[in-house]
Amino acid sequence: MSKRTVPESHSGQPDPLDIVFPGISALFAGRLSGALTLGSWLSLLAVAWFRRRRILDLLAVSQWDGILALLSLVVLLAAIWVAGNRGRFRSTGLRDPRVGRSPMALAGRRFRRHHQAVLGLALLAALTVVTLLTPVLAPFDPDTLNLATGRLLAPSAAHWMGTDELGRDLLSRVLYGARISLTIGFLAVLIAITLGTAIGAVAGYAGGWTDTILMRTVDLFLSFPRIVLLITVVAVFEPSIALIVVVLGLTGWMGVSRLVRGQVLSVREREYVQAAHALGYGPGRVLRRHILPNVLTPVIVAATLGIGNAILAEAALSYLGLGVQPPTASWGNIIQSGGDRIIDAWWIATFPGLAIVLTVMSFNLVGDGLRDALDPRHVE
Amino acid sequence: MNPTPLLEVSDLRVGFSNEEGEALAVDGVSFSVGAGETLGIVGESGCGKSVSALSILGLVADPPGRILPGSSVRLRGEELLTASPARLRDVRGGEIAMVFQEPMTSLNPVLRVGDQIAEAVRRHTDLRGDAVKERVVSLLDRVGIPDPADRSRAWPHQLSGGMRQRAMIAMALAGDPELLIADEPTTALDVTIQVRILKLLDDLRREREMALLLITHDLGVVAQVADRVAVMYAGRIVEEGRSENLFARPAHPYTAGLLRSIPDPDRPGERLEAIPGSVPSPHDWPSGCRFHPRCTVALDRCLRDSPSLMEAPATRAACWLVEETP
Numbered sequence: 001m002s003k004r005t006v007p008e009s010h011s012g013q014p015d016p017l018d019i020v021f022p023g024i025s026a027l028f029a030g031r032l033s034g035a036l037t038l039g040s041w042l043s044l045l046a047v048a049w050f051r052r053r054r055i056l057d058l059l060a061v062s063q064w065d066g067i068l069a070l071l072s073l074v075v076l077l078a079a080i081w082v083a084g085n086r087g088r089f090r091s092t093g094l095r096d097p098r099v100g101r102s103p104m105a106l107a108g109r110r111f112r113r114h115h116q117a118v119l120g121l122a123l124l125a126a127l128t129v130v131t132l133l134t135p136v137l138a139p140f141d142p143d144t145l146n147l148a149t150g151r152l153l154a155p156s157a158a159h160w161m162g163t164d165e166l167g168r169d170l171l172s173r174v175l176y177g178a179r180i181s182l183t184i185g186f187l188a189v190l191i192a193i194t195l196g197t198a199i200g201a202v203a204g205y206a207g208g209w210t211d212t213i214l215m216r217t218v219d220l221f222l223s224f225p226r227i228v229l230l231i232t233v234v235a236v237f238e239p240s241i242a243l244i245v246v247v248l249g250l251t252g253w254m255g256v257s258r259l260v261r262g263q264v265l266s267v268r269e270r271e272y273v274q275a276a277h278a279l280g281y282g283p284g285r286v287l288r289r290h291i292l293p294n295v296l297t298p299v300i301v302a303a304t305l306g307i308g309n310a311i312l313a314e315a316a317l318s319y320l321g322l323g324v325q326p327p328t329a330s331w332g333n334i335i336q337s338g339g340d341r342i343i344d345a346w347w348i349a350t351f352p353g354l355a356i357v358l359t360v361m362s363f364n365l366v367g368d369g370l371r372d373a374l375d376p377r378h379v380e
Numbered sequence: 381m382n383p384t385p386l387l388e389v390s391d392l393r394v395g396f397s398n399e400e401g402e403a404l405a406v407d408g409v410s411f412s413v414g415a416g417e418t419l420g421i422v423g424e425s426g427c428g429k430s431v432s433a434l435s436i437l438g439l440v441a442d443p444p445g446r447i448l449p450g451s452s453v454r455l456r457g458e459e460l461l462t463a464s465p466a467r468l469r470d471v472r473g474g475e476i477a478m479v480f481q482e483p484m485t486s487l488n489p490v491l492r493v494g495d496q497i498a499e500a501v502r503r504h505t506d507l508r509g510d511a512v513k514e515r516v517v518s519l520l521d522r523v524g525i526p527d528p529a530d531r532s533r534a535w536p537h538q539l540s541g542g543m544r545q546r547a548m549i550a551m552a553l554a555g556d557p558e559l560l561i562a563d564e565p566t567t568a569l570d571v572t573i574q575v576r577i578l579k580l581l582d583d584l585r586r587e588r589e590m591a592l593l594l595i596t597h598d599l600g601v602v603a604q605v606a607d608r609v610a611v612m613y614a615g616r617i618v619e620e621g622r623s624e625n626l627f628a629r630p631a632h633p634y635t636a637g638l639l640r641s642i643p644d645p646d647r648p649g650e651r652l653e654a655i656p657g658s659v660p661s662p663h664d665w666p667s668g669c670r671f672h673p674r675c676t677v678a679l680d681r682c683l684r685d686s687p688s689l690m691e692a693p694a695t696r697a698a699c700w701l702v703e704e705t706p
Binding site: 102103270271272274275276277278279280281282289290293294 | 437439468469470471472473474477478480481482485486487488489490491499500503504535537548551552554555
């Protein structure tokens with residue numbers, strides 16, 4: 001029997017401490033989840049306390065991103081509190097042993113045993129929280145100049161990451177840049193995955209000339225050097241975040257479509273697909289309901305790894321001056337602005353560089369962990 | 381037998397193409413199944429029995445497969461080979477359902493068993509909502525799955541092979557078919573389970589007045605449930621008849637050989653006779669009677685002329701010996 005079949009340890013007699021410190025009873029029971037719950041609860045409370053004046057300012061200004069950040073803070077606190085007190089809301093923690101675990105639940109358990117992947121996921125979770133709360137967290141406005149006294153200050157208590165040559169606070173710029181870089185990464189991969197999956201699935205399932213045409217299109221796109229295409233498109237049109245997302249998405253789908261096509265070719269010969277045909281299901285239903293769900297696991301892995309790549313591509317574009325345009329901060333253009341001052345002001349390029357390394361590494365760790373966890377050969 | 385049989389297959393010929401050209405995996409097969417009747421089709425691997433079954437529902441992959449012109453599959457007189465794709469999809473799982481050999485891989489691993497059966501119920505009946513759930517549970521109950529309401533929420537990987545085959549049968553019954561095609565339904569199962577699944581299929585046929593087309597390489601399986609048996613060899617039917625006649629007085633040397641290769645509990649210790657050689661490839665069927673290279677009693681004529689089914693004392697057999705020994 002796994003420990004999950006045991007009732008939640010405090011479901012019967014709620015620990016009053018849990019109301020103030022969610023997760024503390026789980027922590028005393030020696031569970032890691034308790035430490036995580038309590039840790040995030042305390043960190044968020046600390047943020048709310050130390051940034052209380054900023055929060056009041058944001059409320060007064062009531063701009064959408066400030067309001068969104070405050071809402072996120074409230075929602076996160078509520079979620080953590082509920083997570084720490086879930087014994088109160090669940091009549092019983094017993095699983096019904098007759099109702100089995102879904103394939104995804106089994107994969108989730110394998111993922112949790114993959115320590116590097118869990119670390120990556122924790123970093124990504126922290127990064128996501130940081131991006132949501134940026135207006136609350138950022139100590140300064142990222143675009144406010146201080147040409148008189150604030151230029152090229154080394155990291156200090158006032159400016160944790162120092163300032164750039166225009167006297168802007170680097171920490172604030174890196175925080176705001178995270179939003180831009182991550183948004184571009186997510187959206188570009190979303191486009192690439194959607195397009196790639198659709199094209200690959202249709203090519204693999206239809207076969208024949210449809211397959212030939214679609215796959216030659218893939219070859220055509222692949223034969224074009226991505227960075228050159230990116231530079232050309234961005235040079236012709238006005239560079240904007242939307243354009244970068246679209247261009248990165250439209251140049252990133254080919255690998256996914258090849259992957260999906262290969263998987264569909266193999267899955268469509270499985271007996272359950274033949275059985276679906278024998279039950280009179282139409283081609284659309286067979287593809288959507290019986291084939292696609294069985295090819296999605298490598299797509300999830302590819303998407304996770306793809307976000308890291310898209311962030312790198314955005315950084316490269318911005319570094320070339322063709323990506324996100326100043327004064328909007330992105331990790332790429334901060335590095336670019338600090339590139340020629342790496343000797344006398346090392347912090348400008350170093351901190352956003354570290355942010356990229358950590359983020360891409362986290363995505364890769366999670367991607368590797370997912371690949372191992374979702375591998376169908378790991379049948380328990 | 382009925383004047384218009386439920387299913388009538390005539391002169392079915394199915395070709396498969398590869399680099400060596402097109403080969404006829406099924407070459408002129410004709411048989412019929414009456415309402416409520418069980419027909420067993422028996423033959424070794426590669427004799428074309430599964431392809432014949434798939435052809436009935438138009439499930440032969442094209443390419444590489446192709447049903448040749450002149451072939452005919454009629455359901456109550458309605459030609460299925462030229463039916464519209466939409467009509468064919470209504471027939472599949474509706475009038476004619478199919479159960480496959482591999483229960484371990486015939487269920488979609490990412491959908492709960494009950495949801496898969498519910499999908500078939502919705503596809504072929506007007507039931508919706510809770511009525512679908514009730515039907516799923518009653519189907520699972522009927523095919524002998526214990527705790528059907530709980531089991532309907534199980535994932536395929538949690539069921540044993542026998543349970544999965546029962547679930548597959550439940551899914552096939554969802555559309556209340558008139559004909560159930562079972563392609564090697566028991567081959568992948570333990571012997572004890574095989575008997576129970578066969579019994580289940582036979583009971584279901586009886587209570588639903590459903591016809592059963594049972595495809596197997598196992599004469600023992602056929603002997604237990606089939607009314608009539610057709611023996612296939614190298615893409616053709618070589619002998620056909622009522623099962624008690626065919627088992628008692630086989631006219632074709634191939635049928636006789638198959639029967640001798642089954643262990644007889646009344647004569648323990650006796651060495652089994654195997655038919656020498658193996659089924660030839662469709663790309664080089666032998667001339668004349670396709671069984672002659674493996675036949676111990678072949679005549680000169682068998683090398684040249686291909687026999688068609690003729691009346692033997694108890695059955696109909698495609699063998700020149702039938703003519704030689706009146």
